[in-house]
Amino acid sequence: MSSLDQKASSSATTERVKASLRKRYAAEKRFKLYGIVAISASIAFLFLLMGSIISKGLPAFSQTYVNLNVSLSAEQLDIDPTATDSELRRANFSGVIKQAMRDRFPDVSKRRDKKALYSLISTGAEYDLYDRIVADRSLIGQNVNLWLIADDELSAIVKSKSDLSAPDSIVTRLTDQQVGWAKNLQDAGDVDVRFNRTFFVNGDSREPELAGIKAALMGSAFTLLITFTLSFPIAVASAIYLEEFAPQNRWTDIVEVNINNLAAVPSIVFGLLGLAVFINFFHLPRSAPIVGGIVLSLMTLPTIIISSRAALKAVPPSIREAARGLGASPLQVVTHHVLPLAMPGILTGTIIGLAQALGETAPLLMIGMVAFIVDIPTSVTDAATVLPVQVFLWADSPERAFLEKTSAAIMVLLVFLILMNAIAVMLRKRFERRW
Amino acid sequence: MNKSALLVGSAVLASSFSTAVLARDGISVVGSSTVYPFATVVAERFGKTTDFNTPRIEATGSGGGFKLFCSGIGVQTPDITNASRRMKTSEFDSCLANGVTDIVEVLIGFDGIAVANSINSTQFDMGTKELYLALAKMVPNPANEEELIENPYQQWSEINPDLPAIDIEVLGPPPTSGTRDAFVELAMEGGCEQFPAIKSLEKDEFKAVCHTMREDGVYVEAGENDNLIVQKLEANPNALGIFGFSFLEQNSDKVQSSIIDGFTADFDSIADGDYNISRPLYFYVKAQHVGTVPGIEEYLAEFTSEQAWGEDGYLADKGMIPLGDEQRSEVGTAVSTLEKLILD
Numbered sequence: 081m082s083s084l085d086q087k088a089s090s091s092a093t094t095e096r097v098k099a100s101l102r103k104r105y106a107a108e109k110r111f112k113l114y115g116i117v118a119i120s121a122s123i124a125f126l127f128l129l130m131g132s133i134i135s136k137g138l139p140a141f142s143q144t145y146v147n148l149n150v151s152l153s154a155e156q157l158d159i160d161p162t163a164t165d166s167e168l169r170r171a172n173f174s175g176v177i178k179q180a181m182r183d184r185f186p187d188v189s190k191r192r193d194k195k196a197l198y199s200l201i202s203t204g205a206e207y208d209l210y211d212r213i214v215a216d217r218s219l220i221g222q223n224v225n226l227w228l229i230a231d232d233e234l235s236a237i238v239k240s241k242s243d244l245s246a247p248d249s250i251v252t253r254l255t256d257q258q259v260g261w262a263k264n265l266q267d268a269g270d271v272d273v274r275f276n277r278t279f280f281v282n283g284d285s286r287e288p289e290l291a292g293i294k295a296a297l298m299g300s301a302f303t304l305l306i307t308f309t310l311s312f313p314i315a316v317a318s319a320i321y322l323e324e325f326a327p328q329n330r331w332t333d334i335v336e337v338n339i340n341n342l343a344a345v346p347s348i349v350f351g352l353l354g355l356a357v358f359i360n361f362f363h364l365p366r367s368a369p370i371v372g373g374i375v376l377s378l379m380t381l382p383t384i385i386i387s388s389r390a391a392l393k394a395v396p397p398s399i400r401e402a403a404r405g406l407g408a409s410p411l412q413v414v415t416h417h418v419l420p421l422a423m424p425g426i427l428t429g430t431i432i433g434l435a436q437a438l439g440e441t442a443p444l445l446m447i448g449m450v451a452f453i454v455d456i457p458t459s460v461t462d463a464a465t466v467l468p469v470q471v472f473l474w475a476d477s478p479e480r481a482f483l484e485k486t487s488a489a490i491m492v493l494l495v496f497l498i499l500m501n502a503i504a505v506m507l508r509k510r511f512e513r514r515w
Numbered sequence: 516m517n518k519s520a521l522l523v524g525s526a527v528l529a530s531s532f533s534t535a536v537l538a539r540d541g542i543s544v545v546g547s548s549t550v551y552p553f554a555t556v557v558a559e560r561f562g563k564t565t566d567f568n569t570p571r572i573e574a575t576g577s578g579g580g581f582k583l584f585c586s587g588i589g590v591q592t593p594d595i596t597n598a599s600r601r602m603k604t605s606e607f608d609s610c611l612a613n614g615v616t617d618i619v620e621v622l623i624g625f626d627g628i629a630v631a632n633s634i635n636s637t638q639f640d641m642g643t644k645e646l647y648l649a650l651a652k653m654v655p656n657p658a659n660e661e662e663l664i665e666n667p668y669q670q671w672s673e674i675n676p677d678l679p680a681i682d683i684e685v686l687g688p689p690p691t692s693g694t695r696d697a698f699v700e701l702a703m704e705g706g707c708e709q710f711p712a713i714k715s716l717e718k719d720e721f722k723a724v725c726h727t728m729r730e731d732g733v734y735v736e737a738g739e740n741d742n743l744i745v746q747k748l749e750a751n752p753n754a755l756g757i758f759g760f761s762f763l764e765q766n767s768d769k770v771q772s773s774i775i776d777g778f779t780a781d782f783d784s785i786a787d788g789d790y791n792i793s794r795p796l797y798f799y800v801k802a803q804h805v806g807t808v809p810g811i812e813e814y815l816a817e818f819t820s821e822q823a824w825g826e827d828g829y830l831a832d833k834g835m836i837p838l839g840d841e842q843r844s845e846v847g848t849a850v851s852t853l854e855k856l857i858l859d
Binding site: 450478 | 539541543545551552555556558559562563564565566568569571572573574591593739740741742759761762764765766767768769827829832833834
């Protein structure tokens with residue numbers, strides 16, 4: 081072969097390599113581009129979702145009040161001034177409020193119109209009056225100016241900042257007459273929008289303006305407490321045994337496979353188990369966080385075990401060997417050296433498991449935690465519901481004002497989840513050790 | 516850390532097991548999701564105006580409610596079950612078999628099922644016959660009524676020239692919903708019966724023909740959430756929706772009821788029985804629990820008080836159609852004396 085031929089063939093090779101190189105670079109560029117497009121698409125979706133939830137949910141954090149002059153005479157309330165608190169409950173609060181509305185709009189006389197007028201004030205105003213009188217008995221017999229909770233429909237048009245002088249332009253169930261009264265109240269400065277405290281101190285209600293998140297929040301807290309106290313010690317103990325002490329044989333293999341399978345079991349199955357075992361057999365109360373907590377801890381156990389084992393495995397063998405070499409017993413090796421080093425990983429796994437449990441509704445359906453709960457639970461055996469269930473119940477309600485409550489409840493749930501994840505990150509940062 | 520967590524856990528468990536044995540301190544209600552919005556209003560009022568705890572209410576569906584209710588006597592079983600249909604004899608028998616012998620039946624009112632479209636489109640005026648022809652899988656051949664064929668209709672005007680010439684599109688609940696059961700029984704069967712050839716069929720065949728909805732995409736199962744159907748109707752003026760009357764009431768500025776056999780779904784037409792697609796609402800009380808679980812009698816009194824289920828009561832405001840005066844006082848007396856239900 082002559083050198084000329086060689087040159088030609090080598091330059092041909094270079095050409096080929098160059099061409100393929102260009103292809104490779106282009107492919108790499110394309111691949112990066114795909115990645116960026118995928119990430120920006122998911123970020124865009126996330127923003128869209130969050131944006132829609134926040135924009136829908138924000139109005140739920142404000143509440144509309146109407147100022148009325150209410151006459152709280154014992155006669156009108158139809159009570160004895162010395163009545164006990166429980167006798168006071170039966171006082172004619174609604175009559176007093178209706179009278180105040182009639183005084184404010186004296187020219188309303190037809191029965192139908194009066195009913196329309198009364199419906200501008202929430203029924204919650206009656207319970208509010210009761211609370212005020214119980215707190216301060218001297219109110220009986222006085223004429224007082226009070227800010228009373230407005231009905232959800234009135235609240236909706238006030239909060240939307242619509243122009244009340246043009247009733248035709250507002251989409252509402254209120255009649256033009258009712259919008260006229262609202263306009264009158266607004267012009268006189270008797271309508272005010274304030275921060276919605278009710279939302280954070282009340283349980284569920286069928287009146288959107290009275291519905292609150294606290295019962296569900298407490299229910300979630302109690303349920304998670306039970307879940308944590310049960311699943312954390314059991315999961316960590318089993319992970320330590322399987323990872324550090326158990327012999328490698330067929331039995332531990334079976335246990336390991338089963339734990340991995342359990343992690344993939346649909347959560348409703350755990351609900352059925354809870355119904356059959358804890359409620360029907362052990363006679364634990366229905367709808368109670370104790371049962372919910374036990375069921376959810378069964379669900380989170382595999383997650384925590386798997387992540388704890390991974391954390392234990394990540395501790396280098398040299399640490400165990402060094403400890404043993406200095407005369408530590410196997411138990412001391414684990415409790416003094418391996419476990420503290422694995423703790424950040426274990427805790428992260430636990431919190432992720434709990435966050436999963438916090439968002440779960442399916443297993444709770446079977447054990448009666450998908451329920452209308454007004455009273456705020458005070459112990460783990462009280463009837464309770466949880467945050468995601470509350471979201472579901474509100475989303476299903478006919479009253480339109482529940483739409484904003486639904487989004488607001490989602491926001492509360494998200495805040496909870498973000499907090500838990502933040503704790504996980506913090507713990508990891510704090511205890512993490514590198515070797 | 517581990518040790519203390521274990522301690523707390525066992526302490527919590529121990530305390531809860533000891534209290535679990537004690538009697539329940541509030542009423543437990545299960546049952547129909549149609550009655551749920553009404554029962555919850557009463558429960559809330561009851562909790563706020565008395566010293567008793569607020570009853571807890573689960574929406575398990577009518578059938579699921581009866582199953583729980585009839586599972587026995589004792590505080591771990593519910594005290595009351597709501598239903599959007601009457602108790603079946605089979606359910607009554609299973610109640611008896613499990614020792615639930617004293618049952619009080621309370622008819623509380625009626626619920627209508629609305630067939631509605633967007634307020635911006637023309638109102639439909641039709642009968643259950645047209646609804647059946649539009650929605651059933653098998654319909655009589657227009658040429659020969661004896662013969663059943665796959666539903667050929669694509670436009671409303673093909674069924675009845677008076678109806679608009681737009682594609683048939685109906686959004687409704689899935690088979691798991693009680694609203695669907697009631698719609699099929701009341702509207703579809705009602706339409707079916709107007710064809711003598713179908714009416715003379717055997718019972719099983721009759722049901723198969725009348726109860727099967729078409730599956731070619733004309734009837735869209737829109738999920739259990741009635742709010743969603745209302746939103747979709749707003750966006751699509753050509754579609755009709757099927758949902759509970761209370762949702763029609765709450766969205767009267769967005770959707771309008773169609774005229775069915777001469778009447779729209781409204782308060783008076785349902786109360787008078789003129790509107791054909793309506794159903795009775797019940798609840799059932801375990802009288803053996805009265806005295807054991809506090810507040811049952813008072814809850815009954817609140818439910819059957821004029822301010823609750825009366826013509827101007829708060830349940831009517833929420834969309835329940837009250838009973839007539841006479842029927843109300845009849846049921847009221849039966850409830851106050853805890854009259855035992857006898858089904859045979």
